[in-house]
Amino acid sequence: MTAVAVDTRMPRAEASARLAWLRERGMGASILVAALSSAFGVVLISATGFIGAMLSADPYVGDSETLAFVLSFLTTLLVGVAVYVAAIVTANTFSTVVAGRTRQIALLRLIGASARSQRGEVARQGLVVGVIGAVLGLVAGTALTAAGVQLMTALLGLRGVSYAIVHGALLLPAAIVALTTWAAAWAGSRRVLTVTPLQALGGSVEASHQTIAHRTARNVVAIVLFAIGGGPLALGIVAGLYPPLGVVIAFAGGIFSFTGLALGATLIMPPILRLVGRAFGSSATARLAAENALRYPERSSRMAIGVVMGVTLVTMFAVALESVKAVLTMSGGGVLPTEMSTLIDTFGAIMMSLVAVSAVIAGVGLVNLLTLGVVQRRRELGLLRALGLSNRQVRRVVLLEAAHITIAALATGLVLGIAYGWAGAQSLLGSVPIDPVTPRTMNFVAPAVPFWPLVIVVAATALLTLVAAVVPTRLATRVAPVEALAE
Amino acid sequence: MHISSTDLGLAARVQQLTKSYGSGEGEVTALDDVSVGIRRGEFTAIMGPSGSGKSTLMHIMAGLDAPTRGRAWIGDTEITGLGDLELTILRRRRVGFVFQSFNLVPTLDALGNILLPFDLDGRRPSALERARIDGLVESLGLGSRLRHRPHQLSGGQQQRVAIARALATAPDLVFADEPTGNLDSRTGREVLTLLQTASREHGQSIAMVTHDPIAASHADRVLFLGDGRITADKPRLTAEEISAYMLAAERGTAVTAAGGAAGRDAAGRAATATVATASAEVPA
Numbered sequence: 001m002t003a004v005a006v007d008t009r010m011p012r013a014e015a016s017a018r019l020a021w022l023r024e025r026g027m028g029a030s031i032l033v034a035a036l037s038s039a040f041g042v043v044l045i046s047a048t049g050f051i052g053a054m055l056s057a058d059p060y061v062g063d064s065e066t067l068a069f070v071l072s073f074l075t076t077l078l079v080g081v082a083v084y085v086a087a088i089v090t091a092n093t094f095s096t097v098v099a100g101r102t103r104q105i106a107l108l109r110l111i112g113a114s115a116r117s118q119r120g121e122v123a124r125q126g127l128v129v130g131v132i133g134a135v136l137g138l139v140a141g142t143a144l145t146a147a148g149v150q151l152m153t154a155l156l157g158l159r160g161v162s163y164a165i166v167h168g169a170l171l172l173p174a175a176i177v178a179l180t181t182w183a184a185a186w187a188g189s190r191r192v193l194t195v196t197p198l199q200a201l202g203g204s205v206e207a208s209h210q211t212i213a214h215r216t217a218r219n220v221v222a223i224v225l226f227a228i229g230g231g232p233l234a235l236g237i238v239a240g241l242y243p244p245l246g247v248v249i250a251f252a253g254g255i256f257s258f259t260g261l262a263l264g265a266t267l268i269m270p271p272i273l274r275l276v277g278r279a280f281g282s283s284a285t286a287r288l289a290a291e292n293a294l295r296y297p298e299r300s301s302r303m304a305i306g307v308v309m310g311v312t313l314v315t316m317f318a319v320a321l322e323s324v325k326a327v328l329t330m331s332g333g334g335v336l337p338t339e340m341s342t343l344i345d346t347f348g349a350i351m352m353s354l355v356a357v358s359a360v361i362a363g364v365g366l367v368n369l370l371t372l373g374v375v376q377r378r379r380e381l382g383l384l385r386a387l388g389l390s391n392r393q394v395r396r397v398v399l400l401e402a403a404h405i406t407i408a409a410l411a412t413g414l415v416l417g418i419a420y421g422w423a424g425a426q427s428l429l430g431s432v433p434i435d436p437v438t439p440r441t442m443n444f445v446a447p448a449v450p451f452w453p454l455v456i457v458v459a460a461t462a463l464l465t466l467v468a469a470v471v472p473t474r475l476a477t478r479v480a481p482v483e484a485l486a487e
Numbered sequence: 488m489h490i491s492s493t494d495l496g497l498a499a500r501v502q503q504l505t506k507s508y509g510s511g512e513g514e515v516t517a518l519d520d521v522s523v524g525i526r527r528g529e530f531t532a533i534m535g536p537s538g539s540g541k542s543t544l545m546h547i548m549a550g551l552d553a554p555t556r557g558r559a560w561i562g563d564t565e566i567t568g569l570g571d572l573e574l575t576i577l578r579r580r581r582v583g584f585v586f587q588s589f590n591l592v593p594t595l596d597a598l599g600n601i602l603l604p605f606d607l608d609g610r611r612p613s614a615l616e617r618a619r620i621d622g623l624v625e626s627l628g629l630g631s632r633l634r635h636r637p638h639q640l641s642g643g644q645q646q647r648v649a650i651a652r653a654l655a656t657a658p659d660l661v662f663a664d665e666p667t668g669n670l671d672s673r674t675g676r677e678v679l680t681l682l683q684t685a686s687r688e689h690g691q692s693i694a695m696v697t698h699d700p701i702a703a704s705h706a707d708r709v710l711f712l713g714d715g716r717i718t719a720d721k722p723r724l725t726a727e728e729i730s731a732y733m734l735a736a737e738r739g740t741a742v743t744a745a746g747g748a749a750g751r752d753a754a755g756r757a758a759t760a761t762v763a764t765a766s767a768e769v770p771a
Contacts, residue, residue, distance in 0.1 A: 288592070
């Protein structure tokens, strides 16, 4: 009550000024990212619950505990990936926003604010953004669920399926999203601590390349996770001979090693980014674009790893299922029953489209990263325009910057996806007799790379690149040399 | 009637140039019917207090901004009416720039910055240009710094890299906008001497915008701007003479403000007289 009383007494202008930061570039995108992941969680939990209710209402199927377990496990995994990608995007956004606020923070430091209080302020803004996004996502997700349940009931002519759309479990993803956004904003605001009051006085030249902070602890954890994941993964592949032990061991190994890869993004991605940048050639636009992506290697790496996760998971499902189909076809004497083929394809399509939600979140992050990069580079773009960079060249630079990250992520994701997909298929089907003459020996399951799903992955990445470049390109081509130089 | 810039011995010129911002009551005139030429091979300083229109004049002359009325030429090319792409290519090939600060692209090393106009043009420097660049690097003392990035260079070194870049293409005209504004006085003098040398020994046309009398005293010619008009056009002056003129002009404006329009011409005459007297006392 006290707070409300204070609020009402506060002058209007002051109250709106206190929330003015919400209009800052990057905040809207962070709310969108939080809303997307929260809505995704709500919809998936509801879908799982609804399918469960549908099945238990089915007199022939009844309660299937295994299916319920598998469904809830997959839900947790998919939502987990989405939330993780969202957290990466948010941390990146906040670190970019902090970089843009350096002067302002330095001024406050000059006046006497402590670095810790400044960082706390940024984290608090993260919490507000997270809560707004989570609530929006909760509402949107619930509305979507209600519409979906109505549609399904009508379409399938379901009767007697009782399913409560609004229930307490839906608060869980929303709460997790709000908290991770808070944590991500905290993680992304580390740079606040390095701002010195002197920077308010200006004149200092920006370092060309921010050095990657040597976070030994995190890198060690990443390597250890990758190592302890690699063991079981290999073991699972070998143990594929004894189903279903192999796939379980391999799965655990896969989770550990992949988490290790994600945490170690700043170890893995910079060399790949550098390689891709070199492939762009030596023209001025190519070099400017390539250097820009490496200006903040940490930011670029984390952004790329978000796209990598999406590409890897989609590719993994595609390759694993295709390999499974290939093996089953062979062991079935050359023909795969149509029903089984349809079942596998349907499962694959559903999984891939669900994983694609994470890719969309990563896409929002990419747009955000590029946009903020352009906004914070106005002076540099003005200088380049004065020196003779044409608007067409500006467009090329921004597009190449986007392509730089997506191509590096696509290549990494395809390689990882094929490897993981093959590992999954091998550990699952290593014992399926392909050749009836020599049964129960370790079979080599050749990784089958399906054509169309991979074409879709590549096309989607290309589309993401083009879409991600639209807004930043518009901003960049609007920079007038005089205006930017006068700043 | 067709008199080209070349015939006049000019590297750039403007004719009846007017630039105003806003409209109606709030209209501000930055340049008021200015006609002037920058002579080829000369080092010209454009002086004036803040708001005198000197930066606007430079921006329009360099093809960075468009005038409200009037025409502008770089060499024999009329730049008023050119499209954005044509202007961009013109700046790239025929104009050099040295700004007060933030002159260099932070992600490129010194050599990359010097070669940027060529790279943007999608070509390598010719053997002749290569020799010219080598000579510049040598005379500017940048040999050991070529692989350094801007943040690893001192302010003076950054400014020298910018000068090397501006001179590398042997442009029609180099525009320097307060090139010493961010430097200590010794480094500033070095930079001015470098510009002076480029003009004297290599015939480079240079136009420098400044409000620093010491900087302007390095120039062969000093143009004074006030309230969007050229108030004086003088040959080489000492820093003392320039300061004296500016002080007189400043007092004149103060008189104008206090005593109405009548005082203006008198103040202008007084200022000119001061410069004349000063010139007589201190021979250039």
